[in-house]
Amino acid sequence: MISQENGSGTPMSAAASTNQGQRPQPVTLRQVAEAAGVSTATVSLVVNKKKSARIAEETRHRVLDAIRELGYRPNAMAQTLVSGSSRFIGLVADAIATTPFAGQIIHGAQDEAWKHGFALLIANTEGNRELETDAIAMMLEYKVRGILYSTWFHRATELPAPLRESDFVLVNCFSAEPGARAVVPDEIQGGRSATEILLKHGHRRIAFINATIPAPAKDGRLQGYKEALEAEGITFDDGLVLEAYPDQEGGYGAAQELLKLGATAVYCYNDRMAMGLYDGLREQGLSIPDDIAVVGFDNQEVIAAHLRPPLSTVSLPHYELGAAGVRMLLGLEEPQATAPTKIYCPTVERNSVRALAPA
Template structure:
């Protein structure tokens, strides 16, 4: 959609309105035609809304997010839900509950009048949740969260495997003394990425050194401060794994202050694959946080469940793919 928007000289929102056939969109005919022409030239596949829709199937998937923020994760997850639903001729709508059960109850009550296919409940942080009674039932899928009793199907990022993959990438490049700047303590993602880091070290017979692990807060300032601490050690690391790209941004700044070049003097790897990662100098090697794919899978699970198909495993972890750039030799 970004490519179509650039070729047509319009915004992504305009592309979405045209390609989804939104009847209420007030757009000039010439604008609509430019978008359609660009889509055709680029080979953009226009999905027929009714091409896979089952006869009599409810027409709406309701996505409830606990919050929206400057982080793109819930927006990406909803986009994945929406795109997959459209393949089946099903609409998707988004509501934000701010984690308040009374809001979730109101949303569920209002949407029940439309006989929705079901609900997808997503959280900005990967975490344990207690599912609202308003969402209880067979037609709810959890996204980026899970319930204690495993009563509900859930889709989660593979943070542990991702942490291992990042560390093994550095080990494969010849680094053995690897610093780790973790995220906020008590958060599932931080716990699992640290586990992956430790597993990779153990699998490669590299002793774990607790002094090489520093607590961050997911923000650039902690990446900056913790990098300075790591590099002030008597035996500083030769590579640094930052548990997210924002801390890697601060890490770059600290290394520049110390007169060190990435990756000539020290390698750095991040996690999340935020848009800024490809624009850093040098571009950051990182791992994708797969919320779009998680949204697609959650929608498929919901649709399959509505058609009587139940997955053997109701807790799916989606691989965080490594993106190679120039911050690791």
């Protein structure tokens, strides 16, 4: 049997003591009890917020004052046992903490979790299935309230088996499995917004350099491009859609073919592609935005704001994806009727687009 006294204020274990000799000794439950002039059992009841325990308001305040004055730290592990669930939310990430891209998912999830009194337990698995299974097992053993399962780029995913033992929400990915709640970026709306930046500046012959790699973003961003053109009464022309590998080298390589299309503006699948296209267009002696207007997608830090000229683009809502995932996990936000739940991608206008001069 474990007594609450042992559980709710044990001194640091021997293993944790170190060469940092100046560290103060942790305050014990007994010291709090002595300072407040009550029994250790009473302190324990106050710390664990036992509703059934009848403790005089005056006594409770005396205990809380002593806790504050002495700097006593209750043992959260023991409180978890008492309350039956922990204040952890697990975040399984394939690589969002380590790629220079989707880290804001963590930021958004953490802010929202903290707001509701939860802490994030993060595991970065680099997409390794074995690590992923271990990470989820660890989270289950720590009795997490639920798990966010997230990927650094938007894609379909196979659920790892142990995930089903917990409440979970998929973030930036989705599964065909019934009941699997998910939040993803609204790629169609994003593609529409990117195209609309160019349309509202008078461009009508707009090329689109799409990715060669199959992905929800590839289909969604093309669909949005078509919808935006249609809304302006412009017939979709398949000949204005190129494909390239979605990085700088792909964008650079697409420059010559693009120039043959006679477009006055181009919308690139992502910012990295736009960065390479800038170099390719410059080598052909063209100036952005005077000779051709360019729009990207992602609003990738380090790149978009720092190209010459700074790039107009559409932002991936990573922070919102993390925050919405937590709200959905905690039952504070209902999933949209048409799954997965889609998050709005905002427009970011800079200087790579100029109004088309009248012909």
